[in-house]
Amino acid sequence: MTSPSNSSREAIAHIAFDDLVALLEAIFVKAGTAPGVAAILARNCASAERDGSKSHGLFRVPGYLSTLASGWVDGKAEPVVEDVAAAFVRVDARNGFAQPALAAGTPLLLEKVKACGIALLAVRQSHHFGALWPDVEPFARQGFVALSFVNSFACVVPIGGSKPVYGTNPIAFAAPRAGGDPIVFDQAASALANGDVRIAAREGRSLPPGSGVDRTGAPTTDPKAILDGGALLPFGGYKGAALAMMVEILAAALTGGQFSFEVDWSAHPGAETPKTGQLLIVIDPDAGAGRSFVDRVETLVGRIADAGQERLPGDRRYALRRRAAEIGIPIAPALLKELSALAGAPTD
Ligand SMILES: NC(=O)C1=CN([C@@H]2O[C@H](COP(=O)(O)OP(=O)(O)OC[C@H]3O[C@@H](n4cnc5c(N)ncnc54)[C@H](OP(=O)(O)O)[C@@H]3O)[C@@H](O)[C@H]2O)C=CC1
Numbered sequence: 001m002t003s004p005s006n007s008s009r010e011a012i013a014h015i016a017f018d019d020l021v022a023l024l025e026a027i028f029v030k031a032g033t034a035p036g037v038a039a040i041l042a043r044n045c046a047s048a049e050r051d052g053s054k055s056h057g058l059f060r061v062p063g064y065l066s067t068l069a070s071g072w073v074d075g076k077a078e079p080v081v082e083d084v085a086a087a088f089v090r091v092d093a094r095n096g097f098a099q100p101a102l103a104a105g106t107p108l109l110l111e112k113v114k115a116c117g118i119a120l121l122a123v124r125q126s127h128h129f130g131a132l133w134p135d136v137e138p139f140a141r142q143g144f145v146a147l148s149f150v151n152s153f154a155c156v157v158p159i160g161g162s163k164p165v166y167g168t169n170p171i172a173f174a175a176p177r178a179g180g181d182p183i184v185f186d187q188a189a190s191a192l193a194n195g196d197v198r199i200a201a202r203e204g205r206s207l208p209p210g211s212g213v214d215r216t217g218a219p220t221t222d223p224k225a226i227l228d229g230g231a232l233l234p235f236g237g238y239k240g241a242a243l244a245m246m247v248e249i250l251a252a253a254l255t256g257g258q259f260s261f262e263v264d265w266s267a268h269p270g271a272e273t274p275k276t277g278q279l280l281i282v283i284d285p286d287a288g289a290g291r292s293f294v295d296r297v298e299t300l301v302g303r304i305a306d307a308g309q310e311r312l313p314g315d316r317r318y319a320l321r322r323r324a325a326e327i328g329i330p331i332a333p334a335l336l337k338e339l340s341a342l343a344g345a346p347t348d
């Protein structure tokens with residue numbers, strides 16, 4: 001499939017968000033997912049593309065398709081929701097994608113958040129192939145604080161180590177603001193997301209120093225050396241490594257999912273989605289400082305701006321989202337044609 005990034009020299013077309021969702025939905029259904037699963041994955045993937053999360057937007061479509069074709073993930077899995085404690089929901093994704101499992105557990109999770117002020121949703125046996133911010137932002141839009149953690153496959157070395165142990169292990173956080181878009185950050189615990197290393201390799205770009213090591217353990221800025229037997233480094237040295245370890249503990253040990261280093265998809269050629277776990281924590285600020293919470297957040301945001309920080313995390317995405325609402329999502333015509341063909345839609 002044409003790479004969204006490789007096609008940057010072509011004239012660019014634009015597609016409306018809802019049209020991209022419909023196209024992706026048709027592609028995922030044709031690839032063997034249940035319609036409800038396809039709808040959730042399509043919205044997630046289109047949202048990432050719209051918001052400029054390039055490593056987890058259309059770039060991932062071939063990976064979704066090859067993973068489904070390999071039989072590694074069950075696109076028709078029906079998640080099982082378990083009410084395990086006053087503030088604890090468990091979901092067995094039954095080898096399906098993580099986002100439908102999250103959606104299945106959310107109504108019970110929200111009941112518990114309202115009753116207890118905080119609740120956790122632990123997903124296991126799941127495949128997360130997307131950006132993490134779409135899993136937390138909606139809770140902040142409903143007035144809650146949310147945090148999520150997901151592990152992936154071993155491609156990050158511990159500090160001083162030569163063998164990959166951790167996944168790229170993103171952490172996403174969302175908090176509501178008074179009358180504005182929520183504050184959302186979403187960042188891998190590694191120097192870069194694996195997807196960005198792959199995009200750099202395709203484009204022939206080298207990476208910043210401190211990104212990874214080659215197969216001998218020597219530092220490298222060559223994305224191909226990282227992908228070919230090498231590994232990524234945690235971001236920020238031992239501090240990022242501690243976060244990567246925390247994500248393994250929360251997303252795998254606590255949920256009953258696999259650690260990143262336990263994922264073995266060797267019997268499934270072409271599979272790319274890691275089968276692991278995810279933890280979501282949702283907090284009702286009314287149980288804490290109550291109404292003053294959003295005012296306190298504004299005080300902090302004001303001080304950050306006064307101190308010279310030009311933007312908050314999430315602001316770049318929101319700007320691209322607003323732009324896409326006006327003119328559509330930029331897409332290379334060749335890629336649009338390929339997606340239409342995959343969906344079985346007319347390509348002219
Ligand atoms: N499913 C999975 O297993 C995995 C998914 N991923 C996904 O990959 C994506 C990319 O991760 P990663 O490369 O670490 O993310 P980035 O380094 O691109 O961004 C991390 C965060 O920093 C914010 N940010 C960036 N620049 C600035 C700035 N100048 N000022 C203030 N805030 C800033 C971003 O906000 P903004 O977006 O507004 O720029 C974002 O919230 C994430 O969506 C992540 O969930 C990564 C690893 C594994």
Ligand SMILES: O=C(O)C1=NCCCC1
Binds near residue numbers: 168188
């Ligand atoms: O980009 C990454 O890093 C990952 N994205 C999807 C799942 C595996 C890791």
